[in-house]
Amino acid sequence: MNHDVTVYTTTTCPYCVMVKNFLKEKNVPFQEVNVQRDAAAARKLVETTGQMGVPQTEINGKWVIGFDPNAIMNLLSK
Secondary structure: OOOOOOEEOOOOOHHHHHHHHHHHHHHOOEEEEEEOHHHHHHHHHHHOOOOOOOOEHHHHEEEEEEOOHHHHHHOOOO
C-alpha cells in the first residue's frame, strides 16, 4: 500500500532522527521538509497543526506530533 508520508524536521532535533530512522527500518519512503530552512513550510505547519515543535509526520493527510511509533504504525496500517 502506498502512503504519502512527509516528516517535518529541524537540523538539530534528535527525535526527528528517530522518526526518520524508524521509517527507514520499516521501509516506508518519506519526504523530509526542514522547517529551519523553509519558512513557508514552517508557517504551513503552524497553520495546519497549531504546533511549532518537531518532528511532525503527515501520513495521508493525518498528523502525528512528536516521535510516536504506535501512532505512525496505526496510520500506516490504514
